[in-house]
Amino acid sequence: MPHVAIEDVKAARETIRDIAAHTPLQRAAGLSEAFDAEIYLKLDLEQPTGSFKIRGAANAVACLDEEQKQKGVVTASTGNFGRAMAHAARKLGVPATVCMSRLVPQNKVVAVRGEGATVEICGESQDEAGLRVAELVERDGMTALSPYDDYHVIAGQGTIGLELLDECPDMDVVLVPLSGGGLIAGVALALKDAKPDIRVIGVSTRRCPAMYESLKAGRPVDVVENESVADSLGGGIGLDNRWSFGMTRDLVGPDNVVLLDEDEIRRGMKLLYDVENITCEGAAAVGVAALAAGKIPDVHGKTVVCLVTGKNVDADMFQSIVA
Ligand SMILES: *Cc1c(COP(=O)(O)O)cnc(C)c1O
Numbered sequence: 001m002p003h004v005a006i007e008d009v010k011a012a013r014e015t016i017r018d019i020a021a022h023t024p025l026q027r028a029a030g031l032s033e034a035f036d037a038e039i040y041l042k043l044d045l046e047q048p049t050g051s052f053k054i055r056g057a058a059n060a061v062a063c064l065d066e067e068q069k070q071k072g073v074v075t076a077s078t079g080n081f082g083r084a085m086a087h088a089a090r091k092l093g094v095p096a097t098v099c100m101s102r103l104v105p106q107n108k109v110v111a112v113r114g115e116g117a118t119v120e121i122c123g124e125s126q127d128e129a130g131l132r133v134a135e136l137v138e139r140d141g142m143t144a145l146s147p148y149d150d151y152h153v154i155a156g157q158g159t160i161g162l163e164l165l166d167e168c169p170d171m172d173v174v175l176v177p178l179s180g181g182g183l184i185a186g187v188a189l190a191l192k193d194a195k196p197d198i199r200v201i202g203v204s205t206r207r208c209p210a211m212y213e214s215l216k217a218g219r220p221v222d223v224v225e226n227e228s229v230a231d232s233l234g235g236g237i238g239l240d241n242r243w244s245f246g247m248t249r250d251l252v253g254p255d256n257v258v259l260l261d262e263d264e265i266r267r268g269m270k271l272l273y274d275v276e277n278i279t280c281e282g283a284a285a286v287g288v289a290a291l292a293a294g295k296i297p298d299v300h301g302k303t304v305v306c307l308v309t310g311k312n313v314d315a316d317m318f319q320s321i322v323a
Pocket residue numbers: 051052053080081147148177178179180181182183184232233281283284309310311
């Protein structure tokens with residue numbers, strides 16, 4: 001399977017400059033002491049729309065041709081990607097539609113509408129919302145964007161890796177929250193191109209280990225999708241995966257993916273809050289959670305970067321976890 005070209009990650013940095021932020025890298029003094037390592041946090045939760053997804057979304061929308069831009073973009077993602085795509089599309093003057101099932105909570109509908117997208121409520125499940133996406137592609141010539149399995153999305157996410165190479169050239173280990181694999185594919189590509197010895201480790205929830213199981217099987221497989229406190233790490237990788245699976249297999253591999261239980265993820269969120277005063281969602285805390293659970297070997301004395309990917313967490317849920 002082909003990889004995204006590193007030149008396109010470098011080009012993305014320029015392309016997304018006015019829409020996505022260059023986020024801060026912060027040394028975490030408390031965590032460094034706790035884990036006897038140099039721990040840095042890449043604070044991509046400080047992006048507009050509150051997650052790194054804006055990088056890939058902005059690049060994918062910007063890379064459309066003029067006709068595609070006129071006809072607009074569509075997705076069935078109700079989470080961080082739907083929001084990011086809506087935001088990027090509005091900035092670039094491209095119409096955006098997000099299809100959601102009737103079961104999606106009202107606050108998510110409001111968040112996407114607030115970013116200026118058209119929301120289509122259709123069906124009783126996200127699969128039915130997905131069918132509506134296919135209809136809009138067929139009928140109106142809209143372009144469907146995948147949150148993780150898209151060439152330009154992966155190139156956009158890779159810009160985090162380029163920023164890290166500038167900010168922390170001595171890093172030994174980078175811990176990346178892993179779901180569909182768009183983030184880790186782009187970041188691993190950028191890092192390994194410059195420094196092949198950097199260890200890139202994916203961290204997923206055991207409640208939905210789609211990439212982990214697919215890597216073990218040697219091909220994309222379906223897993224049972226259970227709810228998790230790391231809700232942004234839910235969902236499969238698509239049996240027809242074109243990019244993120246092959247790149248994760250080649251650049252990361254099954255031996256560098258760690259699975260966490262719910263309690264471990266909650267502990268990571270609480271630790272980030274108690275020690276570093278950071279409020280983030282479950283998916284964003286898995287790097288710190290994996291360190292706290294002792295699941296990352298050989299980190300003593302090493303420089304470790306954790307990607308803190310998003311802050312879109314329900315306030316009541318967060319309070320109950322850190323209380
Ligand atoms: C989407 C998402 C991830 C995982 O990214 P993938 O490209 O699907 O692997 C991690 N953290 C947050 C906050 C996300 O929204």
